Amino acid sequence: LRQSREAAAETRERIIKVAARQFRKHGIGGISVADVMAKAGLTHGGFYKHFRSKDELAAEACRRALAAARDELATAAMAAPKGRGLEAILDIYLSMNHRDHPERGCIIAALAGETARLGPPTREAVAEGIEALAALIASQVDAGREISRLQRARGILSTMVGALTLARNVSDREAADAALRSARAAALSWR
Amino acid sequence: LRQSREAAAETRERIIKVAARQFRKHGIGGISVADVMAKAGLTHGGFYKHFRSKDELAAEACRRALAAARDELATAAMAAPKGRGLEAILDIYLSMNHRDHPERGCIIAALAGETARLGPPTREAVAEGIEALAALIASQVDAGREISRLQRARGILSTMVGALTLARNVSDREAADAALRSARAAALSWR
DNA sequence: TGTACATCAGTGAACGCGCGTTCACTGATGTAC
DNA sequence: TGTACATCAGTGAACGCGCGTTCACTGATGTAC
Numbered sequence: 001l002r003q004s005r006e007a008a009a010e011t012r013e014r015i016i017k018v019a020a021r022q023f024r025k026h027g028i029g030g031i032s033v034a035d036v037m038a039k040a041g042l043t044h045g046g047f048y049k050h051f052r053s054k055d056e057l058a059a060e061a062c063r064r065a066l067a068a069a070r071d072e073l074a075t076a077a078m079a080a081p082k083g084r085g086l087e088a089i090l091d092i093y094l095s096m097n098h099r100d101h102p103e104r105g106c107i108i109a110a111l112a113g114e115t116a117r118l119g120p121p122t123r124e125a126v127a128e129g130i131e132a133l134a135a136l137i138a139s140q141v142d143a144g145r146e147i148s149r150l151q152r153a154r155g156i157l158s159t160m161v162g163a164l165t166l167a168r169n170v171s172d173r174e175a176a177d178a179a180l181r182s183a184r185a186a187a188l189s190w191r
Numbered sequence: 192l193r194q195s196r197e198a199a200a201e202t203r204e205r206i207i208k209v210a211a212r213q214f215r216k217h218g219i220g221g222i223s224v225a226d227v228m229a230k231a232g233l234t235h236g237g238f239y240k241h242f243r244s245k246d247e248l249a250a251e252a253c254r255r256a257l258a259a260a261r262d263e264l265a266t267a268a269m270a271a272p273k274g275r276g277l278e279a280i281l282d283i284y285l286s287m288n289h290r291d292h293p294e295r296g297c298i299i300a301a302l303a304g305e306t307a308r309l310g311p312p313t314r315e316a317v318a319e320g321i322e323a324l325a326a327l328i329a330s331q332v333d334a335g336r337e338i339s340r341l342q343r344a345r346g347i348l349s350t351m352v353g354a355l356t357l358a359r360n361v362s363d364r365e366a367a368d369a370a371l372r373s374a375r376a377a378a379l380s381w382r
Numbered sequence: 383t384g385t386a387c388a389t390c391a392g393t394g395a396a397c398g399c400g401c402g403t404t405c406a407c408t409g410a411t412g413t414a415c
Numbered sequence: 416t417g418t419a420c421a422t423c424a425g426t427g428a429a430c431g432c433g434c435g436t437t438c439a440c441t442g443a444t445g446t447a448c
Contacts, residue, residue, distance in 0.1 A: 027305060029218070108356065112303075112357075112360055113305060113356075116360050117221065127361045130360060131361070151369065151373040154354075155350065155377030157353070158373070158374040160349075160353065161353035162350055162351065162352035162356065163353070165304075166321055166352060169299065170318045171311075175322065178341075185338060185346065190377050
């Protein structure tokens, strides 16, 4: 049954949103096209009316997830008291909530190993997302030091992504919390 | 044809070694048991004479890869001039060579997203490897500051893992080099 | 030390299963007159 | 505004394929006497 153009566009959005979430939760290889479609309330056959391949969906989902992450962090940084933007970003990114819910979190920490092995469209989407995040952090970093703001921002972003990765891979909850706290202190000292 | 106990043990080692490499290169889900066995010069049927499942091999391969990484970095740190151990570690870990050859490098950066979703044996192997790496770094960090050596070591390890992850996910080679250099400076400043 | 038997590492065919993708079909939506 | 036709979003069966795992078999190795 044909849907209106508007309804079809909404469906496409819904598929991307579901995919972004499920990919982060199970890995791109860990969830099937049929599963994504079912979670979006559809049957699998219609998938190819919206995307040329699963890879194309992966690229789109990465793009979407990264833009959402940037927006969330940017909003938090704006809302923070002057000079406290980085704290606001770190409070969200290095939170236990973020560690425990990869499906709603940063796709770099959740899928970076996998995306590095995927095709150019996905890689480009991730690369652009990383640059955007680095730029956001650079805007929250003190000016006028010997090392450029963007360079320091890259170091901070590395620490953020790595800390979340480690926190999700240590079994001991204590050690995971420690990893997040240590990274927070490290990132702030580098501001 | 039955092999001698000694030969069989060597075969098992060879399978683990090949798997550790291929898993890092293609992801655990990205390479089949048959492919691993073929690369080890065997047919796939004999796999289950050595391992109960692919998951068991994954855990073993992670353990092996992490131990090798720790040994390599520890050796470099020992060989470095006094007080320069961390530089030696970072020179290896944050090198372009490491970025370009995940198959011979740190399994955390290559597979962390995936291992976080695997079963307890693999997770434990990774968790132990992380702790061992953190301990090694802690031994190369200045004593007697307000934040404990292990905490600082965790921050440094986060930065290392994150920087390698980012460097492998930005398309622009320039940006990748910058990520590694920035992380190096950040990690050293935190020593 | 020699012999008879049990063990088991390795082979290659086969298994069931889930995957990404294709296809014929349906019928509401969009368009041309 | 109404009508006839083309379009195409969504359905569900089917496709070929590769996967992890199992199995009957082989014959050299290990063991018991």
